[in-house]
Amino acid sequence: xxxxxxxILPGIDDGSKNLDVTASMLKIAQDDGIDKIIVTPHYVTGxxxxxYDDVLKSLNNVNSLIQDKGLNIKLVPGQExxxxxxxxxxxxxxxxxxxxxxxxxxxxxxxxxxxxxxxDMIYELHVAGARVIIAHPERYMYFVNDLTLINDFIxxxxxxxxxxxxxxxxxxxxxxxxxxxxxxxGICDFIGTDAHNADTRSPKIKNAIEKSEDYLKGIKDTLIxxxxxLLNNEEINVKCRKxxxxxxxxxxK
Amino acid sequence: xxxxILEKQPKSPISEAYRTIRTNIDFSSIDKEIRTILVTSSGPxxxxxxxxxxxxxxxxxxxxxxxxxxxxxxxPRIHKVFKISNRIGFTNMMADDMKLSEAAFxxxxxxxxxxxxxxxxxxxxxxxxxxxxxxxxAAAMVYDRIIIDSPPINVVTDAQILGAxxxxxxxxxxxxxxxxEGAIRAKELLLKVKANILGVVLxxxxxxxxxxxxxxxxxxxxxxxxxxxRKKKNDRRPQSHSSRD
Numbered sequence: 001x002x003x004x005x006x007x008i009l010p011g012i013d014d015g016s017k018n019l020d021v022t023a024s025m026l027k028i029a030q031d032d033g034i035d036k037i038i039v040t041p042h043y044v045t046g047x048x049x050x051x052y053d054d055v056l057k058s059l060n061n062v063n064s065l066i067q068d069k070g071l072n073i074k075l076v077p078g079q080e081x082x083x084x085x086x087x088x089x090x091x092x093x094x095x096x097x098x099x100x101x102x103x104x105x106x107x108x109x110x111x112x113x114x115x116x117x118x119x120d121m122i123y124e125l126h127v128a129g130a131r132v133i134i135a136h137p138e139r140y141m142y143f144v145n146d147l148t149l150i151n152d153f154i155x156x157x158x159x160x161x162x163x164x165x166x167x168x169x170x171x172x173x174x175x176x177x178x179x180x181x182x183x184x185x186g187i188c189d190f191i192g193t194d195a196h197n198a199d200t201r202s203p204k205i206k207n208a209i210e211k212s213e214d215y216l217k218g219i220k221d222t223l224i225x226x227x228x229x230l231l232n233n234e235e236i237n238v239k240c241r242k243x244x245x246x247x248x249x250x251x252x253k
Numbered sequence: 254x255x256x257x258i259l260e261k262q263p264k265s266p267i268s269e270a271y272r273t274i275r276t277n278i279d280f281s282s283i284d285k286e287i288r289t290i291l292v293t294s295s296g297p298x299x300x301x302x303x304x305x306x307x308x309x310x311x312x313x314x315x316x317x318x319x320x321x322x323x324x325x326x327x328x329p330r331i332h333k334v335f336k337i338s339n340r341i342g343f344t345n346m347m348a349d350d351m352k353l354s355e356a357a358f359x360x361x362x363x364x365x366x367x368x369x370x371x372x373x374x375x376x377x378x379x380x381x382x383x384x385x386x387x388x389x390x391a392a393a394m395v396y397d398r399i400i401i402d403s404p405p406i407n408v409v410t411d412a413q414i415l416g417a418x419x420x421x422x423x424x425x426x427x428x429x430x431x432x433x434e435g436a437i438r439a440k441e442l443l444l445k446v447k448a449n450i451l452g453v454v455l456x457x458x459x460x461x462x463x464x465x466x467x468x469x470x471x472x473x474x475x476x477x478x479x480x481x482x483r484k485k486k487n488d489r490r491p492q493s494h495s496s497r498d
Contacts, residue, residue, distance in 0.1 A: 088340070120339070123332075123333070123339070124338055124339070124340060127336065127337060127338045128338070
């Protein structure tokens with residue numbers, strides 16, 4: 001399995017603190033059946049400004065650690081980009097690049113409020129040739145409160161990555177419920193661990209993928225295959241996606 | 254570019270209907286050439302942008318040097334129809350003294366598209382400014398046709414301002430969407446500013462309800478049109494009615 005969202009690189013953002021933590025995270029990941037990790041350190045203007053080249057450097061250090069420990073995990077470069085008005089220029093300048101140098105960008109939005117110009121920013125990225133994956137939408141307050149807001153993102157042909165932790169419930173009941181609703185409607189193309197450490201937010205994915213199959217039959221296969229398309233920069237099929245409609249039945253939630 | 258039927262299916266009956274609109278506009282005025290054309294409607298979602306884009310394309314395909322401007326500065330959509338960037342456009346040209354050649358997108362040899370640009374806090378003021386008047390006059394010297402997309406006229410005043418500043422106005426109405434009172438009010442608002450209403454474009458007409466059943470015959474006349482006759486399902490077929498007041 002491939003983990004598409006991970007803060008496993010040490011000392012570069014709010015993820016792994018040092019090489020020791022990274023080493024135990026790698027071990028957990030391998031035991032869980034993960035053989036490739038797309039490393040996605042934060043890029044947040046003014047806070048964590050990790051360029052793609054910075055990620056490559058840090059990744060090389062961890063690669064030697066993997067060799068020393070004799071682990072069987074491959075790391076792939078990526079970034080988790082906090083979407084703002086600078087994003088497009090940074091992408092054009094090559095400071096931000098797609099996963100594995102391709103066109104898929106893992107983008108996060110503010111937790112509390114949907115920016116008014118979010119759709120415009122995504123549209124411009126798409127025109128510039130990028131493909132936007134929305135990171136953990138199930139955790140954003142506005143989607144939790146009203147999931148119909150996500151339909152604009154579906155129409156704009158975004159992809160969606162749900163956190164394994166959201167499915168298991170570490171972000172609370174409401175987030176778990178939203179994740180379930182999204183999967184049921186096929187609004188989920190990837191599951192990532194969004195691992196930050198080796199204990200509370202650890203790199204485990206297997207249970208979440210199994211669980212999502214309970215919500216939507218056949219999605220397990222898609223969730224396992226999609227990351228390979230991502231790595232090869234190939235088009236990802238979203239044919240099972242449905243626009244989210246509010247259920248009229250109160251007890252059917 | 255699903256809305257650009259003239260690009261995708263130039264031989265379809267829908268495209269032919271757009272060409273008829275072009276002919277009707279050109280013949281609607283004998284003494285004065287209609288160079289600047291505003292497209293508006295009474296309410297939202299009636300097909301202004303699609304109509305404006307396709308009329309611009311018919312002129313461009315006829316070899317006229319055409320400029321399409323998105324003056325819907327509240328909910329711009331032209332850039333989405335053409336799948337082009339809207340980072341710079343009309344408002345940047347007005348506010349930042351940018352040249353038209355820098356702000357406009359060259360769609361092909363004859364068609365240039367000026368998207369709306371950054372949404373300004375004061376669209377009406379921008380559209381009624383002297384700079385706007387000067388710009389339209391200057392552009393009319395350079396281009397054969399200038400097609401302008403605008404917000405719905407019954408909602409905001411922008412289209413009225415533009416209607417007064419252009420040579421002619423096309424009112425778009427949609428079957429089963431536009432209400433009659435709304436359309437009458439739109440006409441009154443245009444006449445109030447002495448806009449020259451060229452006519453009405455009726456969209457989304459269900460086939461069979463009209464008396465012109467030419468949609469299935471058109472392929473018969475098309476020189477190398479698709480062999481397969483299409484069923485009458487072109488419910489988005491626009492029809493042109495010359496209704497000069």
